Amino acid sequence: MHKYLLSLALLAVYAKANAQALVPAVDVQHYTFNITLNDQDDVIKGQADLQLSLCRDVNSVTFDLDGKAANGKGMQVLAVTEGGKKLNFTHTDDKLIIKTAAKSGTNHTYHVTYSGIPADGLIISKNKYGDRTFFGDNWLHRAQKWLPCVDDVADKAGVDFIVNAPAHYSVVANGLKISEKQSGDIKTTHWHEDVPVSTKVMVIGVADFAISTPEFINQVPVNAYTFKQDKSNGFKAYACAPEILNFYNQQIGPYAYKKLANVQSKTVFGGMENASNIFYYENSVDDRAIEALVAHEVAHQWFGDAATESDVAHVWLSEGFATYFTHYYHEHKYGIDSLKKRMMVDRTGIFAFEKERMTPVVDQTKEKADITLLNNNSYQKASWVLYMLRHKLGDEKFMKGIRTYYSTYKNGNAGTENFRDVMEKASGQNLEQFFKQWLYTAGHPKLRISYETDKTNHGIHLHIEQLQKYVYQLSVDLKVGSTRFTADMRDKTLDLNIAAPTEAGELVADPDVRLLAEYEIVKEKTK
Structure with a gap:
């Protein structure tokens, strides 16, 4: 009896600890990333303000940030402070652990100073014209390659990007541009997004851009950022975006963000649905199928970005x-x-x-x-x-x-x-x-449909069999001549007699293309 009670007690303790472990400790409310870029090398200098609420009592707070690797690439944390007070931290195994005890429900802003050469996440390279460019490319867990963050699609937050770069560059990022100042050869551009978004779609784009005049859809400016050499083709290629944005607005619901920039870029994917700041591959400006690509990435602003x-x-x-x-x-x-x-x-x-x-x-x-x-x-x-x-x-x-x-x-x-x-x-x-x-099931239906007609009344007799192991419940539309009918399958096989009058002709399965299935149609000898 005592052993049983002890086991229950241990199980209760374990269950409580396990439940607490499942609750994320950190709920980030807002990021401010101050990034300094240069033309001499690929080193970036970063200062990040990580504003968060704690969901449970902690002795430390953990963020994702890749450390420096043997090849010299990666980030090195130089200091962490809160309210001007230095905090102890460790940065190992791509985790920044800030050693500070704090209570559930309290709010904190940690200031992280760091630098390094991004191994990924921020793509620093040259475009097809040999011009230097910087493009964020965070999907899915690559924000941590250059930004200290909670790199999880479920932890959404607002974001500010303050980018210090040589003055010949233009900068685009999430949200709206709220300031741009030049001091000597350095230009500081500040973009602000107050709508919560996942780290996977938080990015900057820095290049010698040509920027189109915006077209407004429901007061949302829509425009294009292209390489200067592709200004004519690029503005024309991305000109379909306002019409697409307007269509989705009407069909699905209001657009979540305050602008839509369509950006020619140099990243990994053909298109990347960064929130309010879509990146397209650099040859997209000459792609005949660009309208479909734009429609796909703009649709993501609703599904993937807003509803994640x-x-x-x-x-x-x-x-x-x-x-x-x-x-x-x-x-x-x-x-x-x-x-x-x-x-x-x-x-x-x-x-x-x-x-x-x-x-x-x-x-x-x-x-x-x-x-x-x-x-x-x-x-x-x-x-x-x-x-x-x-x-x-x-x-x-x-x-x-x-x-x-x-x-x-x-x-x-x-x-x-x-x-x-x-x-x-x-x-x-x-x-x-x-x-x-x-x-939740792999595969698709494979249907063998055999049919025969009766010489007397031209009625149709069908035998339908699902050839795959898993038995689907489905309805398949069938057509003979102008006669249409639907076979509802709930079992592995189905026999149907379709009474006259029917027209003679070949059986066509799924004439309106409505079922994800393969068909084998066998016409038996007429009786």
Whole structure:
């Protein structure tokens, strides 16, 4: 009896300690990064004010910041203070640990002085014209390569960037520019973003930019920053952004930020949805498909930036949404046939990807590297899930749910089940099975459809079999001549008799491109 009680007591202590460990100690409210750049070398000098609230009692506060490596790259912390008082700290294993005891619910501002050569995160290089450039490139956990921070998508904060750089450069960053001053050969530019954003989308861009005159959409200035040599093509390429921004404003809800800059850059990705400050690859100004790229990155301002996934496993709430709403924009502008063609192309890519890697859209395998989650699942398949959900619910209920999801989680974080809950309430439908089979299950349906006609009445007899192991619940549209009908499958096989009158002709499965499935159609001999 005493042993049992002791075990319970130990379990209670363990549970309490474990629960406390799961609660983040730090909730950052605002960052101010004062960065000094130069043209002589790649060393940056930084001063960071980290304004935060504590969520539990602590003996130390930890931030992410890569230390100096053997190759000489990385950051070195020179001092940490609070209110002018020096604090003890350690900087090892890419963690800055400030040794200070503080109580839950208290607010603090730590001032960190540091310097170094960024190994990543801030890309210092030359563009295609040989001109020196500096571009932030933080996705997903690369802000810590050059900024002391809590490098987690779920910890969103406002941010100021104060950039000191040679005067020939122009600087763009998140939010609005509130000042620019020149002293000798150095220009100091101050950008301020008071809307909370994740570190993954906090960046600066520093280059010899040509800057277009802004066009205003609902009082939000929209303009382009391009390399001076690409001014003509660049301004023209990014000119589609105001129309796209206006469309999403009307369809989804108000844009979260106070400006939209479209920036030609030199970074890792083809496009990066930095909040209010989108970066595009340097040859994007000559890309014939630039409108689709702009539509994708602007859609991210709603999904991924304002409404942010709570964890990398739910990255489809960012990438899948941006992919689908790019198609949705094209449908609006170019018609339903454009949408169908885009969905067919994506479907082919999904099937090819699954031959190489069979994982669900919501991939919670912890050992997966962040970058490997950017694939046909999180982009194209996730987009298909939204497309099928739209047809399942109908346009009105689907868009009602999308608008509610955005307004509910704007400037916050959400997971897959949060989205499901919103869509169930908007539609009045139970979506558990839909989400389970399309988001949490790897693969897709493979249907073998055999059919025959009766010489007497020309009725159609069908046998449909799901060839894959997992049994989906689905509806597949079928067409023979002008006769259309829907087969609702709840089991592995389904037999259907379609009574006359029907027209003779070949069977077409999914004529309107609405189901993510492969089809094998076999016409049996007529009886």
